[in-house]
Amino acid sequence: MTRGDVLLRRARDADARAAADVWLRSYAAAVPTVRCAHDAADVRDWFARMLVPRCETWVAVAENSVVGLLVLNGRELKQLYLDPNWRGRGLGDRFVALAKQQRPDGLSLWTFQVNGAARRFYERHGFTEAERTNGQANDEAEPDIRYIWEPQSP
Template sequence: MPFRLRDATAQDANAIAEVYYASFRLLTFLPMLHTLESYRWYVAKRMLKEWAVTVAEDDSGIVSFLGLRGEEVGHFYTRPDRIGRGAGTRLIEAAKSSGVAALELWCFQANTRARRFYEARGFRAIRFTDGAHNEEKTPDVRYRWERPRNAPSF
């Protein structure tokens, strides 16, 4: 099933929050700090106002989203039943093509599936932490992708 990419709108807040919440429930090594309602509030009142959010959707609705602010990927999650089907790759490639020279993001160290995803797409680990700075207090890793020298930005 092909995915369509588009800019998120305020009307997408609930669907994005549901993907966000389902994604965190999948990460069983994390404490569940927030309810679905708190994700709905955060997406509507903060995320959609502070980040350029792109969604991937298919005939079932929104299946993945990515928040970008400058070179920072701050929110990037895929509905658990759609992981591995290409929506995330499409979103990362769109972010790389947005004119930035580099992208950086945080990933939990225990999220080995996501780490393999980033590394397979040219990101490299540049910093490991004990998680003291994140809300979950869970060890994480900083990743960076850089546009190859002499490569055009689209």
């Protein structure tokens, strides 16, 4: 899947570190007030051991560099992160369209309550709030929101 010199493709083992680094940069930029529960080495290990080999992980590649990632696990959209320099260019829209194509029966996801940009983004893409928590179930102990997307009936 290519558009505008950005290729969306399934991640390979060799992409794990670059994808983790995008995750780290994006997390720091998107939610600077939320403590990251894991250090960079742990995040890179998690990508290499778990996300890339065990989940449906996609990357966006531009000029031979990973600039975004999408992780699907069952019906859950586990991760959608873009390099901060790539926000606002339609890449997130392409990833959501891909996720809906891959999971036409519906999706769910979690995002932090303080992440207003992510909440607006997902709501714009038809996700609706299903649940709020006080954060006790996530590693960051940060209040979050579960969103769901269900295809519309014809």
